[in-house]
Amino acid sequence: xxxxxxxxxxxxxxxxxxxxxxxxxxxxxxxxxxxxxxxxxxxxxxxxxxxxxxxxxxxxxxxxxxxxxxxxxxxxxxxxxxxxxxxxxxxxxxxxxxxxxxxxxxxxxxxxxxxxxxxxxxxxxxxxxxxxxxxxxxxxxxxxxxxxxxxxxxxxxxxxxxxxxxxxxxxxxxxxxxxxxxxxxxxxxxxxxxxxxxxxxxxxxx
Ligand code: SIN
Ligand code: FE2
Numbered sequence: 001x002x003x004x005x006x007x008x009x010x011x012x013x014x015x016x017x018x019x020x021x022x023x024x025x026x027x028x029x030x031x032x033x034x035x036x037x038x039x040x041x042x043x044x045x046x047x048x049x050x051x052x053x054x055x056x057x058x059x060x061x062x063x064x065x066x067x068x069x070x071x072x073x074x075x076x077x078x079x080x081x082x083x084x085x086x087x088x089x090x091x092x093x094x095x096x097x098x099x100x101x102x103x104x105x106x107x108x109x110x111x112x113x114x115x116x117x118x119x120x121x122x123x124x125x126x127x128x129x130x131x132x133x134x135x136x137x138x139x140x141x142x143x144x145x146x147x148x149x150x151x152x153x154x155x156x157x158x159x160x161x162x163x164x165x166x167x168x169x170x171x172x173x174x175x176x177x178x179x180x181x182x183x184x185x186x187x188x189x190x191x192x193x194x195x196x197x198x199x200x201x202x203x204x205x206x
Pocket of ligand 2: 126180
């Protein structure tokens with residue numbers, strides 16, 4: 001189904017509905033993860049409370065607080081390890097990365113982001129990972145959103161990419177450090193997830 005794939009930039013591929021066949025399993029496993037490490041709105045170093053609620057699974061997880069951004073193997077909310085990454089997440093990540101031209105990708109961290117209506121993510125780079133040779137695999141579930149895919153400078157106007165349930169975006173290589181974000185989520189009802197969008201962002205962080 002190569003013709004369903006859209007290149008956004010060199011090293012960046014949008015694969016429409018790539019995760020759709022597994023979405024029920026992903027959501028079931030996600031529920032078990034967030035039962036142990038609940039979604040929570042984190043605070044940036046500057047004291048801004050994010051509108052997106054986040055959690056993680058895998059060997060380490062992305063966190064932000066008054067100390068700044070980092071990966072930590074302990075969930076600060078539970079003081080326990082993050083839940084293990086479900087095999088279905090890792091398998092899909094490896095498969096999507098392979099289809100996008102990044103063979104042998106084995107994620108060790110998954111940032112889980114839940115957007116409710118109005119929630120947004122401002123333009124940023126994913127640069128807290130130790131391994132910048134591995135791509136980011138980003139899975140969209142639930143309500144549609146407008147993904148902003150920018151350049152290597154924040155000021156560069158981003159491309160607006162509508163993402164729907166099951167869509168997967170992979171960016172790596174020359175696109176690994178591109179700025180990206182998400183426009184405020186429009187209110188609607190999704191048959192599986194209700195009034196929200198969930199993003200699973202698989203990385204090799206360590
Ligand atoms: C992220 O940049 O971590 C999330 C992107 C998305 O929600 O699509
Ligand atoms: Fe990101």
